[in-house]
Amino acid sequence: MNTTSNKSGQASSRLGPVRVGLLGIGTVGAGTFSVLTRNQNEITRRAGRGIEIAAVADLDVARAREIVGDRAQVVGDAFALVKDPSIDVVVELIGGYGVARELVMQAIQNGKHVVTANKALLAVHGNEIFAAAREKGVMVAFEAAVAGGIPIIKALREGLTANRIEWIAGIINGTTNFILSEMREKGSSFESVLKEAQRLGYAEADPTFDIEGVDAAHKATIMSAIAFGIPVQFDRAHVEGIASLQAEDIRYAEQLGYRIKLLGITRRREQGIELRVHPTLIPTKRLIANVEGAMNAVWVKGDAVGHTMYYGKGAGAEPTASAVVADLVDVTRTLTVDPGNRVPHLAFQPDAMADLPILPITEVQTAYYLRLRVSDQTGVLADITRILADAKISIDAALQREPAEGEQQTDIILLTHVTLEKQCNDAIARIEALPTVLSRVIRIRLEDLN
Numbered sequence: 410m411n412t413t414s415n416k417s418g419q420a421s422s423r424l425g426p427v428r429v430g431l432l433g434i435g436t437v438g439a440g441t442f443s444v445l446t447r448n449q450n451e452i453t454r455r456a457g458r459g460i461e462i463a464a465v466a467d468l469d470v471a472r473a474r475e476i477v478g479d480r481a482q483v484v485g486d487a488f489a490l491v492k493d494p495s496i497d498v499v500v501e502l503i504g505g506y507g508v509a510r511e512l513v514m515q516a517i518q519n520g521k522h523v524v525t526a527n528k529a530l531l532a533v534h535g536n537e538i539f540a541a542a543r544e545k546g547v548m549v550a551f552e553a554a555v556a557g558g559i560p561i562i563k564a565l566r567e568g569l570t571a572n573r574i575e576w577i578a579g580i581i582n583g584t585t586n587f588i589l590s591e592m593r594e595k596g597s598s599f600e601s602v603l604k605e606a607q608r609l610g611y612a613e614a615d616p617t618f619d620i621e622g623v624d625a626a627h628k629a630t631i632m633s634a635i636a637f638g639i640p641v642q643f644d645r646a647h648v649e650g651i652a653s654l655q656a657e658d659i660r661y662a663e664q665l666g667y668r669i670k671l672l673g674i675t676r677r678r679e680q681g682i683e684l685r686v687h688p689t690l691i692p693t694k695r696l697i698a699n700v701e702g703a704m705n706a707v708w709v710k711g712d713a714v715g716h717t718m719y720y721g722k723g724a725g726a727e728p729t730a731s732a733v734v735a736d737l738v739d740v741t742r743t744l745t746v747d748p749g750n751r752v753p754h755l756a757f758q759p760d761a762m763a764d765l766p767i768l769p770i771t772e773v774q775t776a777y778y779l780r781l782r783v784s785d786q787t788g789v790l791a792d793i794t795r796i797l798a799d800a801k802i803s804i805d806a807a808l809q810r811e812p813a814e815g816e817q818q819t820d821i822i823l824l825t826h827v828t829l830e831k832q833c834n835d836a837i838a839r840i841e842a843l844p845t846v847l848s849r850v851i852r853i854r855l856e857d858l859n
Contacts (some may be wrong), residue, residue: 431465434472462734528631561579577708586650587703662778669689690854773831797823803825808823
């Protein structure tokens with residue numbers, strides 16, 4: 410029995426359910442329908458009124474009907490759904506930049522609130538979408554767009570709002586983390602582990618967005634905007650993937666006390682904001698270095714709270730559905746709140762956004778792992794260290810392998826202290842010009858995260 414005496418609470422309990430239109434009922438859409446149906450009572454108690462999926466739009470109408478039965482209307486025309494005056498909130502789970510953008514913008518123009526899991530859409534078109542939503546007085550919620558079921562958006566927008574965020578480093582793509590974990594544990598090549606990931610369903614048939622770092626860069630772009638109060642600027646992110654990583658570098662890193670992860674990193678600097686995705690050496694003693702398999706983790710450093718880490722499943726039907734439904738509850742709770750008093754989309758008030766530049770990769774400050782294939786002769790290491798010293802790059806650690814029997818060449822591995830990327834680039838160019846250096850220098854960035 411409801412014994413709440415609060416008048417607004419009594420009023421909300423008398424309101425009918427919030428009617429949701431679901432665009433796309435694939436893996437995440439089906440998960441959302443399942444979670445919302447299964448936990449209906451709990452969700453209603455939290456939201457103050459019911460939330461029901463009233464209509465589903467999917468090109469495969471027959472399959473959609475199999476999933477929802479007679480519990481929701483099923484249509485093949487998504488544009489008809491976003492125009493339906495009886496729908497209060499549109500959940501976009503189609504993905505991509507094209508038709509999804511048109512549908513979201515149409516829903517906003519029709520005065521509907523939007524929940525989306527589409528990180529690509531927000532990273533590329535977020536500024537336009539958020540501006541349109543502000544003009545129409547509607548909300549765009551997107552917890553599911555970053556790190557699946559991990560509530561990192563809410564943590565950055567609300568939980569850490571007292572802090573001046575200093576940096577974020579995240580393992581935010583489960584496919585690449587699975588591949589790197591398998592390469593480390595089994596010593597296998599990238600190509601063989603990728604095939605295994607595809608067989609197990611961790612990697613798509615076309616894994617380009619994952620292995621080239623694009624998916625992680627979409628997510629890092631969104632987190633950077635929320636952390637530092639800047640517009641989303643995906644086109645300025647530096648993006649590298651893991652396709653060129655070699656098993657021997659993973660092995661050498663382990664011997665030196667590090668693990669290699671694909672990290673999305675964004676850091677506040679005096680000159681601007683670093684925004685980059687690339688393979689990164691992390692000390693094994695750091696918590697985030699021990700995140701294995703397809704799991705995600707985001708490490709945030711705030712000036713007041715210090716280090717906080719958020720860990721969990723970054724993909725999958727129900728983990729992502731958990732975030733979608735949480736957004737629906739948030740939207741439901743604030744439907745009657747004056748738009749000016751809602752939590753801003755990117756955490757900062759729209760008229761208080763900062764005009765900080767995204768720094769080019771040449772201006773990034775980090776440390777480096779360098780692997781050099783060299784002739785096994787006297788003076789090689791001295792020549793290399795002299796070039797690094799001339800570039801004002803100091804060495805933190807060095808490892809020189811004994812050449813195999815009968816070979817006249819070997820590997821030298823160097824770890825540097827923090828320096829500017831452009832200084833490292835200049836030094837590498839000079840090192841590669843040495844006649845005793847037999848191949849291109851393998852360079853992987855290194856972050857202590859201390």
